[in-house]
Amino acid sequence: MSVDIQTVRRIAKLARIQVSENDADLESMTTELNAILNWVEQLEEVDTSNVSPMKSAVETSLFQRADKVTDGGYPEKIVKNAPRAQDNMFVVPRVVE
Amino acid sequence: MSNLTDLTMAEARDGLRAKDFSAVDLTKAHLEAIEGAGALNCFVTNTPDLALERAAQSDNRIGSGESGSMEGMPIAVKDLFCTRDVQTTASSHILQGFTPTYESTVSQNLIDDGAIMLGKTNLDEFAMGSSNETSYFEPVVNPWRREGDDTPLVPGGSSGGSSASVAARLCVGATGTDTGGSIRQPAAFTGIVGVKPTYGRCSRWGIVAFASSLDQAGPMTRTVRDAAIMLGSMASYDPKDSTSIDRDVPNYEAELGKDVRGLKIGIPTEYRVDGMDPEIEKLWSSGADWLRDAGAEIVDISLPHTKYALPAYYIIAPAEASSNLARYDGVKYGLRVSESDDDITELYEKTRAEGFGTEVKRRVLIGTYVLSAGYYDAYYIKAQKVRSLIAQDFTNVFDKVDAILTPTTPSAAFGIGDRTDDPISMYLNDVFTVTVNLAGLPGISIPAGLDANGLPLGLQLIGRAFDEQTLFRLGSVVEQAAAFKASPVNWWSAAS
Numbered sequence: 001m002s003v004d005i006q007t008v009r010r011i012a013k014l015a016r017i018q019v020s021e022n023d024a025d026l027e028s029m030t031t032e033l034n035a036i037l038n039w040v041e042q043l044e045e046v047d048t049s050n051v052s053p054m055k056s057a058v059e060t061s062l063f064q065r066a067d068k069v070t071d072g073g074y075p076e077k078i079v080k081n082a083p084r085a086q087d088n089m090f091v092v093p094r095v096v097e
Numbered sequence: 098m099s100n101l102t103d104l105t106m107a108e109a110r111d112g113l114r115a116k117d118f119s120a121v122d123l124t125k126a127h128l129e130a131i132e133g134a135g136a137l138n139c140f141v142t143n144t145p146d147l148a149l150e151r152a153a154q155s156d157n158r159i160g161s162g163e164s165g166s167m168e169g170m171p172i173a174v175k176d177l178f179c180t181r182d183v184q185t186t187a188s189s190h191i192l193q194g195f196t197p198t199y200e201s202t203v204s205q206n207l208i209d210d211g212a213i214m215l216g217k218t219n220l221d222e223f224a225m226g227s228s229n230e231t232s233y234f235e236p237v238v239n240p241w242r243r244e245g246d247d248t249p250l251v252p253g254g255s256s257g258g259s260s261a262s263v264a265a266r267l268c269v270g271a272t273g274t275d276t277g278g279s280i281r282q283p284a285a286f287t288g289i290v291g292v293k294p295t296y297g298r299c300s301r302w303g304i305v306a307f308a309s310s311l312d313q314a315g316p317m318t319r320t321v322r323d324a325a326i327m328l329g330s331m332a333s334y335d336p337k338d339s340t341s342i343d344r345d346v347p348n349y350e351a352e353l354g355k356d357v358r359g360l361k362i363g364i365p366t367e368y369r370v371d372g373m374d375p376e377i378e379k380l381w382s383s384g385a386d387w388l389r390d391a392g393a394e395i396v397d398i399s400l401p402h403t404k405y406a407l408p409a410y411y412i413i414a415p416a417e418a419s420s421n422l423a424r425y426d427g428v429k430y431g432l433r434v435s436e437s438d439d440d441i442t443e444l445y446e447k448t449r450a451e452g453f454g455t456e457v458k459r460r461v462l463i464g465t466y467v468l469s470a471g472y473y474d475a476y477y478i479k480a481q482k483v484r485s486l487i488a489q490d491f492t493n494v495f496d497k498v499d500a501i502l503t504p505t506t507p508s509a510a511f512g513i514g515d516r517t518d519d520p521i522s523m524y525l526n527d528v529f530t531v532t533v534n535l536a537g538l539p540g541i542s543i544p545a546g547l548d549a550n551g552l553p554l555g556l557q558l559i560g561r562a563f564d565e566q567t568l569f570r571l572g573s574v575v576e577q578a579a580a581f582k583a584s585p586v587n588w589w590s591a592a593s
Binding site for chain 1 (some may be wrong): 194195196197198265295297298310311336339340342343402404405408411412419423426427428429430431433435439440441442443444445446447449450453457458459461462463465469474478479480481482483485486488520521533535536537539562578
């Protein structure tokens with residue numbers, strides 16, 4: 001499988017990364033992504049029928065803790081690094097008209 | 098006082114105990130060395146005032162007999178660990194100015210044991226790279242040079258500022274993180290020791306996430322003993338990291354000098370890759386000889402899926418990265434790029450376009466693609482299945498052997514700019530290290546010799562999960578037999 005410039009635009013949109021409107025600027029990115037995708041596709045040679053996907057590096061069951069509040073109550077710390085904050089809230093452009 | 102910077106961690110510990118010098122003396126000597134090493138570009142942020150304040154507190158504790166295991170040790174911290182009230186950037190423009198209100202568990206453990214942070218070290222942006230060249234804050238320069246050649250070389254990556262600062266005697270040790278080789282490869286490129294512990298041994302809490310199922314913190318030091326001391330402090334069970342494992346931390350230092358007779362060491366056939374540097378091949382067989390001479394038994398083994406480890410990694414790691422890096426949105430912290438009439442999507446897209454560098458964008462796009470509808474099974478699930486087979490390869494051989502010996506890297510350090518044109522040639526740096534991350538196992542890189550140009554080369558030992566002890570025991574044998582005493586000639590003080 002290989003990607004074309006339109007697919008790169010679609011992926012960039014999904015990833016919320018602005019890319020140039022000029023197709024020529026996306027050619028090198030498209031070529032690089034295809035080189036990587038072609039290279040990883042050698043995995044197709046491997047017979048993985050009856051193999052389960054490995055989702056975690058160690059076999060362990062997640063421990064359960066009591067369902068109690070153990071942290072929090074410091075909104076000023078949460079917004080401290082926000083580029084724009086007001087009244088301990090993050091400020092974003094209007095999203096509801 | 099400049100000789101204080103030549104001390105290993107164990108020697109510095111002895112000197113502090115004997116009151117030959119104070120923690121303030123030791124810290125000042127290293128801060129002076131850092132001031133004279135601007136040409137190496139090891140640090141993103143220097144914290145000399147904080148270091149001197151903590152050193153004075155350390156001297157008080159030493160005076161009252163309350164020393165911790167890292168008491169008074171001047172260390173550098175990779176700028177991927179969140180540090181309270183000290184800027185933490187991951188060497189990315191998008192996090193520039195971010196000042197955490199909390200401390201990562203690993204760096205807190207080090208503070209609790211008396212360590213003194215000198216500053217935050219440079220790295221590849223979000224730890225994505227093998228040469229430190231993807232940093233927003235410019236590449237780190239390797240303190241090592243080829244003999245009679247001033248060409249600036251890379252220090253390896255992603256923990257390049259940490260490796261270079263340990264090799265250049267700017268600190269006694271440094272923290273690193275290793276997702277595909279980011280501790281062991283830079284350790285090999287700079288002639289130092291680096292340990293990637295078992296997944297779950299060190300808490301990931303407070304470390305800027307790259308690929309969560311692979312990331313692991315570890316020590317970078319000049320000796321195996323120092324790595325044992327430092328890992329003992331970094332490792333802990335942490336309920337704040339759900340993948341942290343609740344197991345006691347053994348006394349790693351006590352393993353050094355223990356008998357290795359009868360231990361079986363595997364030599365994997367598949368690591369003899371085409372075009373391998375003959376000097377590295379020779380060093381690898383020397384390593385096997387050293388262990389055999391110490392009474393270990395050398396066994397040929399096969400890890401048949403080795404060649405598929407890097408391609409699997411370059412699906413799994415970007416997939417996890419694309420999810421982890423979704424949090425950088427121009428709202429919560431760091432950079433925000435928008436015009437007054439932009440909507441929120443434009444704010445996200447502009448911030449991320451300007452805030453992420455080329456390699457990070459490349460990986461986020463690859464990760465987004467392999468996770469997108471229609472491609473998830475073909476790429477992501479397939480890679481996870483291959484990961485199972487790679488882990489199974491190790492499980493099979495660990496029935497027969499106690500550890501595995503390999504080279505750490507396929508080459509010595511290369512020139513800055515030499516491999517930036519071709520991402521895949523850069524990715525191949527991790528061909529011997531990445532399998533360990535996929536399988537969640539511990540690995541150690543030990544400086545074992547110099548190539549014909551006078552550059553350091555490393556050997557890697559791989560162990561069973563949670564068997565770092567055997568790696569320290571064997572690593573100490575390799576270290577003694579290799580008798581690696583070389584250090585880089587200081588050219589940087591004059592250049593800084």
